[in-house]
Amino acid sequence: MSPILNVGVVGTGIFAKDRHLPSFQEMPEEFKVVAAFNRTKAKALTFGKLADIPESKVYDTIDDLMRDPEVTFVDSLVPVQNNVTNVKKAIEHKKPILLEKPIAATMQQARELVNLSESTDLPIGIAENWLYLNCIDVAKEHLKSIGPIVAFTHNSTGPFFSSNKYLVTSWRQNPEHIGGFLSDGGVHQLALVTAILGEIDSVSALTTQVREASGTDDVVFSTVKMDSGVIGTFSYGSAFGSTDKSVFLKIYGKNGNILIDLCSKKELIVKVTVGSGGEVSPIITTINLPQDDSFGVNDEFLNFRQSVIKKDKKLFKGQPKAAFHHLACVDAFLKSSAKNGTNVKVEKY
Ligand SMILES: NC(=O)c1ccc[n+]([C@@H]2O[C@H](COP(=O)([O-])OP(=O)(O)OC[C@H]3O[C@@H](n4cnc5c(N)ncnc54)[C@H](OP(=O)(O)O)[C@@H]3O)[C@@H](O)[C@H]2O)c1
Structure with missing residues (x-):
């Protein structure tokens, strides 16, 4: 046993x-x-x-x-x-x-x-518990069928909740960690994107602070280039007024697209659409992935x-080197924004 x-x-x-x-x-x-x-x-x-x-x-x-x-x-x-x-x-x-x-x-x-x-x-x-979301493996299994991969858009936006239990923690109100909520929550999103599409090479980003309670900038909108040459957009922020929670990753290929819908934490949905263009009838597969309360x-x-x-440290998915990359992306967003959106290379280990 x-x-x-x-x-x-x-x-x-x-x-x-x-x-x-x-x-x-x-x-x-x-x-x-x-x-x-x-x-x-x-x-x-x-x-x-x-x-x-x-x-x-x-x-x-x-x-x-x-x-x-x-x-x-x-x-x-x-x-x-x-x-x-x-x-x-x-x-x-x-x-x-x-x-x-x-x-x-x-x-x-x-x-x-x-x-x-x-x-x-x-x-x-x-x-980084998002590394364990089963939508990652499902999406990876289907990447070939829509490839070559060209671009993606990741969006995680939602309304501000003043009752958010995490807002009262003093270390979040006066963050010593770069990016405050952008790294606190944003590394999850970056874990998802990079687990599927590989590491990010460079970013052009603008960040802004919407809520005083966030302690520092709490919204980022960016364009990014992956090491593979794939291009994309990455947007993150839960500091807005009334709006639906909108969390999705859409990956575009020359032969279709994959949409991962993470709006409900109870059930993730992966929709794979395979087809070479607007004139053909695409083959659509929808995979529903119910989640337990632990979310990974x-x-x-x-x-x-x-x-x-x-006794094998390499067996664990949440390797420090991978987490280094996720924080380095947030760091690059902030550096790019400080230079008014100039393209910035992501620091590599
Ligand atoms: N994976 C996720 O989805 C997720 C979700 C939430 C949080 N987290 C992570 O979990 C960790 C804790 O977050 P939390 O929301 O639970 O915050 P929290 O309620 O503030 O808990 C932090 C704990 O650390 C202690 N602490 C504060 N400053 C310290 C210091 N300088 N030295 C030693 N201990 C100190 C606090 O002790 P006192 O009682 O003395 O203040 C408190 O009990 C963070 O790293 C956060 O990023 C992850």
């Missing part, structure tokens, strides 16, 4: 309580949360009660948690300017570590984190578990 992995949770805030803990609890044959640490201990104690952790394993310091021999891996959900420090501690204590996205607060920190991950055989993963997190945890059990 495969072992149950014992998890030590660092940072017992909103996402730890509302998503990571439920995901671990939904998979009791695979995971058990055995320890916790949080800067404000009272919150860790409340989390400990929910997770059924004995008080003696709600630690006063992250080092105490890392020293616990019962902890098989560390699950870190803190503001990402702390990610490099937590990786250093994990390496010191020889614990695999999964860190919430984006990879880091700055490109310099992101490079340091990738360097650290390259220096060890320990699994060090960045939790459960599969992400199972993938990290395999990586830990098999």
